Amino acid sequence: MAVAVLVLVCLASIGIGAKALPLSDVWHGLFHYAGSGDDVLVREVRVPRTVLGLLVGAALGLAGAVMQALTRNPLAEPGILGVNAGASAAVVSAISFFGITSLTGYVWFAFAGAAIVSVAVYFLGGSRSSTPVRLALAGTAVTAALYGYVNAVQLLDSAALDRLRFWQVGSLASANTETVGKVWPFIAAGVVLTAFIARPLNALEMGDDTARSLGANLTRTRVLAMLAVTLLCGAATAACGPIVFIGLMIPHLVRTLTGPDLRWILPYAAVLSPVLLLGADVVGRVIARPAELQVGIVTALIGGPVFIHLVRRKRMSQL
Amino acid sequence: MKATTTKETAHAAGPVRAVRTPGGHSFRMNVRAALVVLLLALVAAAAAVVLIGSGDFSMTPGEVLTTLFGHGTFQQEFIVTDLRLPRVLVGLLVGGALGAGGAVFQTISRNPLGSPDVLGFGQGATVGALTVIVLFQGGAAAVSAGAVTGGLLTGVAVYLLAWKRGVHGFRLVLVGIGAAAMLTAVTHYLITKADLVDATRAVVWMTGSLDGRDWAQVWPLLIVCAVLLPLVYGHGPALRVMEMGDDAAYALGVRVERTRLLLMGSAVLLVAVATAAAGPIAFVSLSAPQLARRLTRSTGPNLVAATFMGAALLLVADWIALDAFGDRQLPVGVVTGMLGGCYLVWLLVTERKAGRI
Amino acid sequence: MQRLTADSVTLGYDQRVITENLSVGIPDHSFTVIVGPNACGKSTLLRALSRMLKPSRGQVLLDGQSIHGLPAKKVAKTLGLLPQSSIAPEGITVADLVARGRYPHQGLLRQWSPEDERVVQESMASTGVGELADRYVDELSGGQRQRVWIAMALAQQTPLLLLDEPTTYLDIQHQIDVLDLCAELHETQGRTLVAVLHDLNHAARYATHLIAMRGGEVVAEGAPGEIVTAELVERVFGLRCQVIPDPETGTPLVVPAARVRGARGAEKTSSSAGRA
Numbered sequence: 001m002a003v004a005v006l007v008l009v010c011l012a013s014i015g016i017g018a019k020a021l022p023l024s025d026v027w028h029g030l031f032h033y034a035g036s037g038d039d040v041l042v043r044e045v046r047v048p049r050t051v052l053g054l055l056v057g058a059a060l061g062l063a064g065a066v067m068q069a070l071t072r073n074p075l076a077e078p079g080i081l082g083v084n085a086g087a088s089a090a091v092v093s094a095i096s097f098f099g100i101t102s103l104t105g106y107v108w109f110a111f112a113g114a115a116i117v118s119v120a121v122y123f124l125g126g127s128r129s130s131t132p133v134r135l136a137l138a139g140t141a142v143t144a145a146l147y148g149y150v151n152a153v154q155l156l157d158s159a160a161l162d163r164l165r166f167w168q169v170g171s172l173a174s175a176n177t178e179t180v181g182k183v184w185p186f187i188a189a190g191v192v193l194t195a196f197i198a199r200p201l202n203a204l205e206m207g208d209d210t211a212r213s214l215g216a217n218l219t220r221t222r223v224l225a226m227l228a229v230t231l232l233c234g235a236a237t238a239a240c241g242p243i244v245f246i247g248l249m250i251p252h253l254v255r256t257l258t259g260p261d262l263r264w265i266l267p268y269a270a271v272l273s274p275v276l277l278l279g280a281d282v283v284g285r286v287i288a289r290p291a292e293l294q295v296g297i298v299t300a301l302i303g304g305p306v307f308i309h310l311v312r313r314k315r316m317s318q319l
Numbered sequence: 320m321k322a323t324t325t326k327e328t329a330h331a332a333g334p335v336r337a338v339r340t341p342g343g344h345s346f347r348m349n350v351r352a353a354l355v356v357l358l359l360a361l362v363a364a365a366a367a368v369v370l371i372g373s374g375d376f377s378m379t380p381g382e383v384l385t386t387l388f389g390h391g392t393f394q395q396e397f398i399v400t401d402l403r404l405p406r407v408l409v410g411l412l413v414g415g416a417l418g419a420g421g422a423v424f425q426t427i428s429r430n431p432l433g434s435p436d437v438l439g440f441g442q443g444a445t446v447g448a449l450t451v452i453v454l455f456q457g458g459a460a461a462v463s464a465g466a467v468t469g470g471l472l473t474g475v476a477v478y479l480l481a482w483k484r485g486v487h488g489f490r491l492v493l494v495g496i497g498a499a500a501m502l503t504a505v506t507h508y509l510i511t512k513a514d515l516v517d518a519t520r521a522v523v524w525m526t527g528s529l530d531g532r533d534w535a536q537v538w539p540l541l542i543v544c545a546v547l548l549p550l551v552y553g554h555g556p557a558l559r560v561m562e563m564g565d566d567a568a569y570a571l572g573v574r575v576e577r578t579r580l581l582l583m584g585s586a587v588l589l590v591a592v593a594t595a596a597a598g599p600i601a602f603v604s605l606s607a608p609q610l611a612r613r614l615t616r617s618t619g620p621n622l623v624a625a626t627f628m629g630a631a632l633l634l635v636a637d638w639i640a641l642d643a644f645g646d647r648q649l650p651v652g653v654v655t656g657m658l659g660g661c662y663l664v665w666l667l668v669t670e671r672k673a674g675r676i
Numbered sequence: 677m678q679r680l681t682a683d684s685v686t687l688g689y690d691q692r693v694i695t696e697n698l699s700v701g702i703p704d705h706s707f708t709v710i711v712g713p714n715a716c717g718k719s720t721l722l723r724a725l726s727r728m729l730k731p732s733r734g735q736v737l738l739d740g741q742s743i744h745g746l747p748a749k750k751v752a753k754t755l756g757l758l759p760q761s762s763i764a765p766e767g768i769t770v771a772d773l774v775a776r777g778r779y780p781h782q783g784l785l786r787q788w789s790p791e792d793e794r795v796v797q798e799s800m801a802s803t804g805v806g807e808l809a810d811r812y813v814d815e816l817s818g819g820q821r822q823r824v825w826i827a828m829a830l831a832q833q834t835p836l837l838l839l840d841e842p843t844t845y846l847d848i849q850h851q852i853d854v855l856d857l858c859a860e861l862h863e864t865q866g867r868t869l870v871a872v873l874h875d876l877n878h879a880a881r882y883a884t885h886l887i888a889m890r891g892g893e894v895v896a897e898g899a900p901g902e903i904v905t906a907e908l909v910e911r912v913f914g915l916r917c918q919v920i921p922d923p924e925t926g927t928p929l930v931v932p933a934a935r936v937r938g939a940r941g942a943e944k945t946s947s948s949a950g951r952a
Contacts, residue, residue, distance in 0.1 A: 075493065079500055124667050133489045137432040140496045141605065144437055145663055147503065148601045148656035151526050155653070161522060162515055169507040244500050294511065300504030307497040308480050311490060337788035347787035429763065553784060560779050566759035569728055571832065572752025572780040618768045 006271050009278045010050050045176070052175040052183070053278040053295075056240050059187045059232040061273025062194050064247020065254075065265050069201045070225045071122070073132040074252070074314065075307070078114075078233045079244025081139035082146065086117025087237035088168065089146040096153050096160045103182050103238055111234035117142060118226055170243040170296020172281050183239045190231035191270065197224045198262045205260070243296050245303020246273055252310065352615040352624055359611075359627035363411060366634035370410075371403045373642060401533070409532040409596055410637055410651075411630045412540040414603055416593040418611070418629020419551055419622055421604025423586040426558050426620040427579060428488045431666070434605040435590040438495030441601075442502035443473025444594040445525055449506060452521050453513040460535075462524065463595035470591030473498060478583065486579060487565070527600035527652025529637055536596040543592045547585045552622050554582055559619040600652050602659025603629050609666075632658075677704045679868070680725060680755070680836055685734035687720050694720045695892035697734070702836075702885075707862040707869045709879040712889035713913050718872045719760075719840060721889070725870065726757045726838045752780035756834035758825055760841050764813040770824050771809040774800055777831030799830040802865075803857060819850025826857065837861070839871040843878065851875075855882050876913070880904050880928045888912045904928035 060078060067076040067083075078084045090113025094106035121142050125135035150168070154161035167174065200221040203211040211218060236243070250273040251265060258264035277295060280302065284293035339345045371387075372378040376398050378386070386395045387404075421434045428438070435441055447469015451457040457465065478486060481494040506525070510518050557578050561568045568575050590604065610632070611624035636654040678701035687695045695717045702708050702725070710718040723729040724736055727743045736743045743751060764773060777799070778792045800806045803823045808816065813824060822842060829837055839858070843851040859882050862869050873879045879886060880900040887897045890912045896903045909917050909930055916933040923929075 080496065120663075120667065124663065133492055134430065134432070136496050137430055137437060137492060140437045140499055141432050141434075141663060143503070144441075144499075144601060145656065145660045148526075148652070148659065151522055152653045152656060154522050155526055155650075158515070158519055161519060165507070165510045165518060169504070169511050244504060294508065297504050297508040300501050304497050304501030307500070308494050311493040311497065312480070312483055339789075343789075344785040345787050345789045346785075556779060556782065556787070560776055562763070562765045563773075563776065564759065564761065564763045566728060566757070567762040569748075570726065570752065570755075570757035570759060570829075571777065572749035574748050616767075618765045618772060 003271055006054075006275050009275045009282070010054065048177045048180050049172050049175040049281070050278065051180050052239060053172055053281055054274040055180070055184055055187045056172070056236040056243070057246060057274030057277030058270040059190060059236040060243060060246040060277070061250040061269040062191060062266060063229045063232040063236075064273075065251040065262065065269045066194055066197075066201065066225050066229055067247065068251055069205045069262055070222065070229075071125075071132075071135055072205060072207075073135055074310070075132050075136050075248065077245065077247035077251075078229070078236075079242065079246075080136055080248065080307075082117050082121050082142040083114045083139075083229065083233045084237050084242035084244065085143040085146040086113040086115075087111075087234050088242045089113055089150050091238055092150050092153055092160070092164055092168075095164065096157050103179060107182070107186065107235060107238040110238035111230050114234040114237070115226070115230040117146070118229060166294075167241040169294045170241040170299070171294035172240055172277075173292065173294065175239070179239055183235050186231050186235035190228050190235065193224060193228040193231065194266060197221055197228065198266055201225060202260075202262045205262070241296060243277070243299055245299050245307065246277055248310075249303055249306050250276060349615070349617050352617050352621065355611070355614045356624050356627050359614075359624065359631045363414075363627065363631040363634055366631065366638055367407045367411065370407050370634060370638055370641070371399055373638070374398075374403065405533045405537050406529050406531075407634065408537045409540060410529050410634050412537070412544050413529075413593040413597045413600065414607075414630035414633030415548070415626040416540070416544055416589040416629070417600065417604040417633070418607035418625040418627070419548060420586040420590040420593070421606075421629070422608035422611070422620050422622050422625035423551060423558070423582050424604070425608050426562060427583060428492045429562065430488075430492060431609050432605070433488075433492050433495075434608075435586065436599060436601055436604055437499065438492060439477055439498030439502055440470050440473050440495075440587055440590050441594060441599040442499050442506065444470035444591055445599050446502050446505050446509070447472070448524055448595075448598075449509045449521050452524065453509045453517050456517065463536075466595040466598075467591045470587060470594055473502070474584070474587035474591070478580070486576070491583075523650070524598050525652075526650045527598035527655070528650030529597055530648075530650065532597065540592055540596050543588065547589055548626065551582060551585050551589075554578060555620060555622050558582065558622075562619070598650075598652060600633065601656045602662060603633055603655055606659060606662045607632055609662075678702055679704055679739050680870075681737050682721065682725060682731075683734050683737055685724055685731035685736060687717070687724050687729060687731050689720075693892075698892065698894065699734075700887060700894055700897070702868060702870055704868055705862075705866055706885040707859065707883050708871070708885040708887060709883035710870070710872045710887045710889060711874075711876055711879045711912075712895075716889045716912075717892040718887075718889050722838055722840050722870065722872050726755060726840075727751060728757075749780045752832065752834070754834055754836060756829045756832040756837045758829045758837070758839040758842055760844070762825060764821070766814070768813050769810055770800070770805055770813055770816075770827075771796065773813055773824055774805075774827045774831050777828035780832060795833055796831050799827040802830065802861070803827040817850075818846050819853055822846060822850065822854055823857065826854070830861070834867075836868045836870070839869065841872050841874065844874060851878065858882065876904075876909070876930050877922075880930065881922060881925055900928055904930070 064077040067078065067081065068074060087110040090109040091106045094100040094109040100106045100109070121135070121138045124142065125138035154164060200217065203214045204218065204221055208218060250269050254265050254268040254272060258268055277299070280298040281295040284295055284298045287293055336348045336350060337345045338348050368380050368383050372380055372383045378395060382391065382395060383399065385391055386399045391399065424435050424438065425431055425433050427433075444466040447465040447467070448462045450469070451462045451465035455461065477491065477494050477498050481491040483490065510521055513521060557573045560571050560573050561575060561578065565575050607629035608621060608625040611621045611628040615621055615624050633651065633655070636658060637651045640649040640651045640654040681701040682698060684697050684699050685695065686693065686697060698721070700721070710721060712718045720729065724731055727736065730744060738746065738751060738754060774796050775792070778795065781792065782788070797806075800809060803826050805820065805823050805827055808820065808824070813821060816824065826842070842854055842858070846854065855878055858869055858871065861867050862884075883900055885897065886900045886903060888895045888903070888908060895912050896908055904919055906917055906919050909915055909919070917930050918933070919928045919930055921927070921929065
């Protein structure tokens with residue numbers, strides 16, 4: 001059923017947009033491509049945009065689920081824990097200081113940024129003795145530092161400011177077939193890795209000692225999990241800029257449907273996260289016609305209240 | 320049960336000393352803390368004098384001092400009184416307000432990372448200011464007003480959202496984090512909505528700077544600090560007790576909810592006014608209280624020491640921003656941001672050494 | 677005489693009601709212990725008595741006045757509480773922590789009087805943590821730490837002291853340690869103590885007045901020697917037992933009935949697995 005919803009949303013994403021196109025034109029563009037302006041819009045802009053949304057949504061949702069299991073923290077997700085900010089700062093540095101303007105170039109910086117920040121926040125939040133609060137605080141503090149750095153860079157280089165500000169807000173608008181082509185191998189690799197560690201992560205979620213007694217190799221699982229998160233978040237952020245709260249909301253929603261087994265959570269998260277992302281994107285395209293509201297701000301405005309609601313619902317002992 | 324920690328240095332602050340008067344009054348005194356405060360005041364004063372003397376028209380510290388006491392030349396008087404002294408005063412007051420606000424927040428949230436610029440208040444002030452810049456193309460005064468409004472509204476919203484039969488520290492922190500994430504996204508969005516000129520103006524403001532600050536910024540800051548700092552200091556003993564948990568605080572007769580509301584309100588106001596004056600200067604409210612604590616080696620919120628540390632830190636950062644990069648003059652926010660990054664790394668290292676990793 | 681009483685109180689959290697229309701009084705100069713099975717309302721009652729929890733109906737009275745109407749510091753000078761979970765701030769020494777207990781007696785102009793100093797020394801001495809004065813609290817053992825918290829509560833100099841499960845996380849040696857200390861405070865200093873204890877035998881041994889609760893109601897109260905019987909234990913805890921005099925103190929000692937070996941199998945299924 002979830003897949004059906006996904007297909008629906010994909011179709012919506014292709015069919016609806018900032019420029020109102022009649023469905024016949026959309027159909028024309030998809031299947032009777034003749035090179036007209038609207039056909040180009042459908043094929044070269046909306047389809048890649050939808051595909052990118054699929055990829056990035058899945059990546060962020062999976063990364064969130066993995067992070068929540070890894071840190072045993074219901075509030076963990078790439079945006080809150082600063083991973084996206086790390087990738088973002090690295091990309092900004094690559095573009096400003098090294099003049100690297102192609103995605104294949106700066107995506108490696110994004111990986112480095114995501115990896116470094118993941119590790120830093122993990123340790124700053126207290127690693128073994130971390131509580132959800134400490135970890136979230138560490139993530140936010142690091143995010144503040146990184147965005148301060150990004151600001152400083154933009155201050156010194158106003159051409160960079162102009163380029164980057166549209167990326168920094170988190171948007172699918174710059175998607176094209178090229179971007180999709182470059183980013184999907186990394187995300188695919190991340191997805192495969194995640195599937196591979198689903199079972200050990202299940203064990204890890206129950207506590208180090210329990211996990212060990214169940215035979216899980218803790219260090220290896222942790223390293224692989226961090227690697228998966230790095231791949232997924234780095235690629236997603238490199239393509240679209242930092243997008244928050246997807247990785248938080250979807251795993252929680254999915255948990256209510258599937259229970260705590262990661263082997264179910266992960267596939268459902270992979271399917272439902274793009275639903276949310278594309279849905280937010282469609283909303284953004286429609287609400288501000290003929291301009292658009294970037295997906296990053298839409299997810300933030302939806303996700304913020306959801307986050308706060310989650311915080312209010314949980315009791316002190318659970319946090 | 321807390322895990323045992325290895326202490327890097329052997330001893331604590333020593334026995335409590337008191338200054339007692341014949342009328343039966345007594346004032347608690349921690350010798351080391353008092354010395355630290357004095358030292359920080361001297362550092363701040365020295366940095367102030369140096370800052371006043373530097374710039375295109377440079378003066379020696381001696382000349383600065385004579386001018387301050389009214390015996391300078393007409394030109395020196397003008398430069399000092401109209402241009403540089405207000406800037407330095409703003410720096411002192413902003414640093415102090417941020418330090419005190421940070422100390423209150425970190426004590427209430429029981430976490431060294433729980434500072435207003437992490438919990439959404441700084442971001443709220445930013446959104447307020449950017450709204451004015453981007454949507455209304457307002458002037459400097461309007462931007463400041465926007466900043467204060469944004470910060471205060473965020474404070475109220477976070478407090479109300481965290482309220483559930485009372486406000487526990489952890490919930491406040493988490494709601495603040497959620498607010499921070501949301502408001503950061505709104506900030507980025509506003510920057511995309513602006514034309515390049517306004518966007519640049521916005522980024523400049525967001526970096527935090529003391530450039531161009533004059534007496535118009537000094538007076539509101541001075542009034543707010545003069546009223547709120549004594550209020551906050553007066554609640555120092557209550558804060559000290561609240562550190563031990565809400566239950567213990569109730570048991571000792573502290574009106575926990577009321578005190579928390581009052582102190583948080585004061586801290587938010589202090590931070591909001593400071594942000595309105597100089598932009599969101601990063602990391603002073605995060606690092607000043609902890610650094611003060613390291614120096615005084617005393618437990619408790621260290622409110623006075625945090626205030627003076629904030630002031631000293633900001634002025635020293637400003638001096639670095641102006642003088643240390645050769646021709647290039649940076650806004651002070653960039654320097655504090657860099658220092659903040661180093662501070663986080665240092666925290667990482669000390670956490671590791673203390674065996675908490 | 678009863679300085680601290682609960683008068684027809686209804687207590688609950690959110691929508692859950694724990695006790696309804698409960699009236700109970702704490703006899704002065706007694707060592708009162710509240711016992712009962714989990715979720716019987718004993719901690720809830722203690723929290724209400726210490727004004728942490730406001731009753732939705734009825735009131736808690738201290739010296740005849742509603743405890744919620746009195747000024748906080750005034751109550752703090754009469755009623756002390758050892759909470760279940762307190763946080764020792766990082767890097768705090770024993771002396772510093774005990775000193776914080778003087779807060780209700782201090783003010784803006786009276787921050788550290790000679791009286792404060794004296795009381796802190798005495799409190800540390802009577803709990804036996806005097807030599808630990810300069811040590812860091814987080815380096816101490818569980819039992820020592822609990823004594824330090826008790827010293828802090830003592831420094832408040834309150835005639836009444838409430839203790840919320842003071843022995844729950846301690847090993848048996850430290851549990852007896854803490855209870856002996858409480859008994860001493862009760863006997864030599866004449867304080868009124870109210871404690872919630874899990875262990876019925878500890879309660880029976882140390883209490884002068886016992887309050888047994890179940891399902892939010894007081895099932896029995898009185899001196900342990902009078903009320904602790906096998907019927908009471910079965911009624912309150914659902915435990916079959918016999919009650920014999922404690923060979924050390926003569927107070928009632930509850931000895932749970934042994935399970936017949938193999939009877940466990942018999943309880944679960946109809947076939948029994950062996951003979952006792």
